[in-house]
Amino acid sequence: MLILGGGCGGVAAAHALTASEARRAAFDVTLVSQGWRIGGKGASGRNQSDHDRIEEHGLHLFLGFYRKAFGILRDAYASLDGPADGVFASVAEAFTPQHEVTLWASPNDGGAGRWKHYTLRAPEWPGMPWDADPADLERAPARLASLLRVGARQADAPHLAEPLARDRLDPADARESESLMRWFLSELKDMDWGLGLHVLRDLMEIGGAVLRGYFADIAPHGWNAWHRIDHLDFRRWLISHGAREQAAWSEMIRVLYDLAFAYRGGDADDVNDADIAAGACLKLVLDLVAGYRHAPMWRMNGGMGDVVFTPLVKCIGRNGGEIRLFRRITRIEFDDGGVLRVHMQVQARPAGARYDPFIRVDGRDCWPSAPLWDQLEPDTPRGRFENPWDHSHVGTEMLERGRDFDHVILAIPPAASAELTEDLTARSPLWSDMLEHVGRFSVATHSVQLWVDRATGWLESDTVSGAYAPSLGTWADMTHLLTHESWPEGETRGCHYLVSVIELPCDLPPFTVGAPEVVAAADAQGCAVTDAWLHDNAWRMWPDLCSNTVFDPARVVSRHDHVNIAPSERYVRTPPGSIAHRLPPDWDGVPNMSLAGDWTITSINGGSAEAAMESGLTAADALARRHGVA
Incomplete structure (x- = not known):
């Protein structure tokens, strides 16, 4: 069993296929993924050169109705030995409930000519989400x-x-x-x-x-x-x-569209682009x-990589699954029998017998924000291995049906897999249709993390705030994570995440073209957007970080600002009419290929960890049934 892609869908499928003795006997599972870490859009890293700060792709919260995702994590944590295995003791310890949400009435909609906010506290419905x-x-x-x-x-x-x-x-x-x-x-x-x-x-x-x-x-x-x-x-x-x-189009509805990045072309400034x-x-x-159960939102008590992917990867490894890192897929060949060959670049090779991807922070095994170069061969190119326009590699590899795999689970989102599956696009109208009506509408997102030297002046309880001024209208106070990083006492007193949809840069080349500089250029544009937004809007939220309503950049101790333009990083939207063109995880259009990801048909049909994990679980369960395995 060959799983292509290390995001939520691929990892959930690998976990499910190795979760029981019967399945381990039936399936020999290998997952391949680019770069040095697992997680896809949910990957996070610890920056060892900057106090082990957590660097994310966005603001990641689990919602209280994530029934499949919480259930998978409950089982993973239960099978591990907590701190002895470098993970939280339980799923309950890994998450914190969030009941408050702050919404902003715009100047022309209840704000009486200015932005006005109010905070709602959601009811505590019975139960816990991992028992939903x-x-x-x-x-x-x-x-x-x-x-x-x-x-x-x-x-x-x-x-x-x-x-x-x-x-x-x-x-x-x-x-x-x-x-x-x-x-x-x-x-x-x-x-x-x-x-x-x-x-x-x-x-x-x-x-x-x-x-x-x-x-x-x-x-x-x-x-x-x-x-x-x-x-x-x-x-x-x-x-x-x-x-x-x-x-x-009040703030109660705008916050939903913001949550789902539901803006054509990534333009959140125009209501006419919202769908x-x-x-x-x-x-x-x-x-x-x-x-939901208990609370509508749940904060992670660490990076998403630490909380979600570390325990799942440890379970997969202990249950006999293999994860091969540093593998960038360049082409998938198809014939009448299905997937014939998978071509990959080998980005790096370990200097020793194996590559250990984890570093220990705050007593837990975490993913670093860069490769652990001292574990790689000395001549390894210092490439940006998650940058699809950086083609640095030390060799190539080709896996072939019958010799290296029998079945493939494709867990790469359509914006990224389109270039890899040209054979299939020519053969399958349904695949081509999905790429046109689902993959084409994926959008870039903009993630900002600020570590500051003082409290912001926000007087209400820790909150998640939405529907504020574009383009960075969603904010969460993540100060609770400081105790899980390595800051000297008193140096940093606040940590704040902002996120939004953003338009893709003009004239972005296909990732088959070597142009590694495009990611740095997009990040630089993102930084300029952040600076302008903070100058104009931060004072309403964070008065104590401002002087005379102007944001003071000297208050920022550290900053991580990233625009997710890579095709595998983009968010899969759900425009009207698009769901009819999604394909199911157990799609029979290719004899030896299943699908996994939030871009498939699920109970949610929208971009989320829940949809991706449900999809991976569905693909795995269908394969188990096909082979008569419980």
Whole structure:
């Protein structure tokens, strides 16, 4: 079994194929990946030359409805011996619940001419996400109705709660339930809303439109028939079910589009470029508001590499799987029998018997932010091995069907695999169609991490903030990670992550062309964007890092600023109409190839660790069934 790609999908597949004695006997698993670390878009590294700071590809949080991902990690941690194995003692120790979210009303939408923020605390639903059940989502509409009943009381409008009673809204009687929600929205609009109540009004109006639309378009066809509206944009779908246009682009909706990087071409400044499949987004809303367990978001207590990939890689290795690093795939050959050959560049070779990818930080095994050069052969080129335009290598390798593998799991996202699978594109209209309607819409993202010398002046509790001024409108206070880095006492007092979608540089060459400088150029442009944004916008969030409303760069102790332009780093969006062109993980279009990644058909159909891990698990389980293995 040959797995191509070391992101969440490929690693989940390798973990699942080696998770039981029966599967280990049936499958000989090898995973190949470029560079010195595993993780794909989720890879993180510790910068040994700068206090072991964590360097990420973005702001990575797990959501409280990540049922598959949390379950996989629960099992991985349980099979290891905690600190003795260089990992957290349990999944519960590796994550911290996050209940607060701060939203920003824009100057023209409830902000009264300026940006205004407010913080919401999400309810604590029963249970823990690593013990979750898909039935949690089935209960979400009823839970949302209970939250609207609370809102009716806060609005001093008890009559609004009447149609929301537990014995009145019934998915089995979708027509009557939709009628009740239509009445609810009509009454809501007729109310006299005083100043300062726009947030409550928008929340109730969006919640009412969500429930009305659910009972009108989904429930009559099964509680989870999300696909029926995936050809529509979510915002337009809300409006069609009674939401005002202002509410449908309020901060409560903008934060969803920001979360999903749902902007054509990476342009977050223009509402006309915002789009996301309505069914996938409706499911996201219900899960995020009422389908999670305990908390809607979970912070990692380390880098994503440390928390997610270290335990999984250790499990794969102990269970007999092999991971080959420093392998850049350059071409995949296909014939009538499927995948025939896989061509790779060998970027580096270990100087000794094996390459140990980990360094020990804070008692845990972590991935470094650069190769451990002293473990590699002396003549290894100092290449940027994760830069697809840097073709540095020390040799080549070719794997062939029947000799080196029988089956392949392709776990490389479409923006990156398109150049590798030209044979398949010529043979398969479905593959070509997927590349055109799914892969082509992938977007670049911009990740900024700032370590600062003092508290910011933000007076509320640690929060995750969204829907603020583009382009870096999403922020999380990650100061809790400082204790897991190696800063001298008092040198650094805050750590803050910003993230956004961003437009790709013009005239970006295909990665088959050697042009390593394009990544540094994109990062330099990203730094200029960050500087301008901080100058104009940081003072509203971080007054104590500013002087007379101007951000003071002297407050920054360290900074990591990266634009994810590499095809394998780009985020796979979910525009209206695109889900119909996704392929399933157990796709039968190639006899000896399965698929894994958040770009395949999953229960989420959107970019996330959950979708990618579910996809890898689905591919592995299908192969096990095919071979009669439990």
